[in-house]
Amino acid sequence: MRINVDQLMSARTETEPVLHMKGLSVDFITDNGWMRVVDGIDLSIPTGSIVGVVGESGSGKTVTSLAAMGLLPSSTSRVSGSIRVAGRELVGLTDRELADVRGTEVSMIFQEPRRSLDPAFSVGSQIAEVVRRHDRVGRTAAWARAVAMLDAVGIDNAATRAHAYPHEFSGGMCQRVMLAIAMVCKPKLLIADEPTTALDVTVQAQMLDLMREVQQQFDVSILFITHDLGVVAQMCDSVNVMYAGQVIESAPVRDLFLSPQHPYTQGLLDAIPDHRDRSAPLKAIPGAVPAPWDWPQSCRFAPRCPHSGPECEAETIPLEEIASTESVRAVRCVRANDLVLEGITE
Numbered sequence: 481m482r483i484n485v486d487q488l489m490s491a492r493t494e495t496e497p498v499l500h501m502k503g504l505s506v507d508f509i510t511d512n513g514w515m516r517v518v519d520g521i522d523l524s525i526p527t528g529s530i531v532g533v534v535g536e537s538g539s540g541k542t543v544t545s546l547a548a549m550g551l552l553p554s555s556t557s558r559v560s561g562s563i564r565v566a567g568r569e570l571v572g573l574t575d576r577e578l579a580d581v582r583g584t585e586v587s588m589i590f591q592e593p594r595r596s597l598d599p600a601f602s603v604g605s606q607i608a609e610v611v612r613r614h615d616r617v618g619r620t621a622a623w624a625r626a627v628a629m630l631d632a633v634g635i636d637n638a639a640t641r642a643h644a645y646p647h648e649f650s651g652g653m654c655q656r657v658m659l660a661i662a663m664v665c666k667p668k669l670l671i672a673d674e675p676t677t678a679l680d681v682t683v684q685a686q687m688l689d690l691m692r693e694v695q696q697q698f699d700v701s702i703l704f705i706t707h708d709l710g711v712v713a714q715m716c717d718s719v720n721v722m723y724a725g726q727v728i729e730s731a732p733v734r735d736l737f738l739s740p741q742h743p744y745t746q747g748l749l750d751a752i753p754d755h756r757d758r759s760a761p762l763k764a765i766p767g768a769v770p771a772p773w774d775w776p777q778s779c780r781f782a783p784r785c786p787h788s789g790p791e792c793e794a795e796t797i798p799l800e801e802i803a804s805t806e807s808v809r810a811v812r813c814v815r816a817n818d819l820v821l822e823g824i825t826e
Contacts (some may be wrong), residue, residue, distance in 0.1 A: 496567050498517040498669045498701040499525040504559035506540075506547050514558065517772050518543050521561070522799065524751075525669065527740060530702040532716035532733070534748070538769040539722040540704045545671045548703070549588050566668045584614050587662035588671040592678055593654040597646040603657045604642025607664050614665045614732035628659040632697070634690055637805070650727065652683035656690065663698055669693075671703045676711065688715055709752055713737060721745050724769055724780035727799060731809040736824045741802060743777040743785045746821040761815060779814070787819055 508517040518540045525531045534539050546552050546574060547559050550570055563570045565586050582588075589597050598606060607626035617625075623642070630638035633656040646654055649788040655675060662670055672691065676684040688711065688788065695702055704715055712719050712733060719736055721729040721744065729742040740746045747765040754760045766783040770776070779797045782788040791814050802816065813819075 494670065496532075496564075497524040498525050498566055499523070499703060500564040501562065502543075502564075503561045504544065504547060504563060506543050507551065507558040507560075509556050515772050517725055518547065520701055521722075521727055523720055523727060523730075525701045525703055527701060528695075528699060529717045530704055530715055532704045532712040532719040532782055533722055534706055534712055534719055535722035536707060536748075536765075536769050538724075538771075540722045540725040541707075541722055542673055543586065543704070544722070545673050545705055548671060549582060549586060550575075551588075570797040577742070580614075583662075583665050583667065585667055586669040586671065586672065587665075589655065589658045589662050589675045591656040591674040594646060596658055597627075597654060602643050603649070603660075604646055607657070607661050608641075610661055610664050610733070625664060630657070630666045633663075633694070634686075635660075643737070650683075652679055652687060655679065655687055659690070659694065663694060663700070667697055667700060668699050669703065673705045674707070677708075684711075691715070702785070709737075709748055710812065723749070724775055725772065726780065726812060727808070727810075728781065728800070728812040730799075735809060736823075740821045740823050741809065741816050741819075742781075743787050743812050743819070743821065744781045747784075749824055752824070779812075787815060789815070791815070 488592060501521050501523040504521040505516060505565045507514045507516045519556065521544055524690045543552070548565070548570070550573065552559060559571055561571065565581065568581070568585065570581065573581070599604070604623060605627045607629055608619070610621035611622040611625050612619070625641050635641050635656055641820055649657065660709070661790060676687050679687060686701055686770055691702065692715070695701065706712060716733050718730070721742065723744050728734070729740070729745050731741070736745065737749065740749060751761045751765065753762060765784055770780065775781055776793070778795055779785070779788065779792040782792045785792070797812050797814055799810050800811045802811055811817050
């Protein structure tokens with residue numbers, strides 16, 4: 481049975497999801513013409529939840545998030561399908577309309593915050609600028625909200641630190657500033673694109689705790705993009721596994737870890753180091769994610785899959801609901817009902 485996203489969403493929540501992507505595809509212009517890099521993504525985020533997107537580099541995670549923000553250049557990319565944020569369709573909006581949506585309906589924080597902060601302006605002025613752009617308040621009121629937001633994200637002595645410049649902050653503090661900028665106008669959806677990758681372990685843990693606090697305080701839904709399944713286990717309610725531009729498995733986090741349904745998901749789980757046995761050899765999935773021009777016509781993971789057979793190369797593989805489980809799950813594998821894959825035991 482081919483998955484019906486609308487039916488799945490009605491099963492998850494009675495209200496419209498904060499983010500609902502249906503058939504999202506992204507093409508980029510290349511020397512060989514238009515090339516598809518994201519192919520038919522169906523993804524939804526219920527209100528108040530944290531949904532993860534995980535996969536190796538080159539799977540299409542960041543392009544999907546940039547499409548949701550309307551940040552892909554229209555001169556070199558084409559976005560098709562549907563992206564609805566808080567009930568509003570974003571595909572087809574003008575640049576000005578998208579600018580009005582960013583910051584108020586949906587915001588984003590990135591992997592390297594220093595590249596997103598302007599070194600020529602104080603952090604307080606950069607937060608206040610967002611307030612003045614969207615809420616049309618005076619400088620004094622905007623500055624007061626900037627200071628309050630810095631305090632909310634855990635920056636001590638916020639009134640003084642608001643006058644400091646990005647180079648005066650550590651990487652972890654810069655990420656807190658980026659979170660303050662993203663949340664100051666209280667958007668309904670926050671997209672976090674690998675926000676902790678460049679941070680050390682201790683600061684990473686603090687940042688994840690802070691994002692949980694912000695999510696509860698501001699009642700914001702989060703799309704959390706990462707390659708780290710440990711972060712997924714700590715942060716997310718459900719997860720979408722991406723490979724070669726497609727979602728290949730979707731499940732609640734606990735179910736995915738205990739009982740993966742796609743061989744690629746099992747490969748990602750197997751690659752997690754075993755802290756109980758430090759002498760155990762590290763495992764890896766052979767090969768690499770293929771470039772878009774090398775995508776197989778059928779199962780895109782088949783060349784790397786230890787369970788592939790002739791049936792895996794026969795036709796395009798759809799994303800299908802798993803009917804044998806009580807939770808809402810879907811998998812893109814013709815052998816899903818035949819394979820018994822091992823997850824991580826509790």
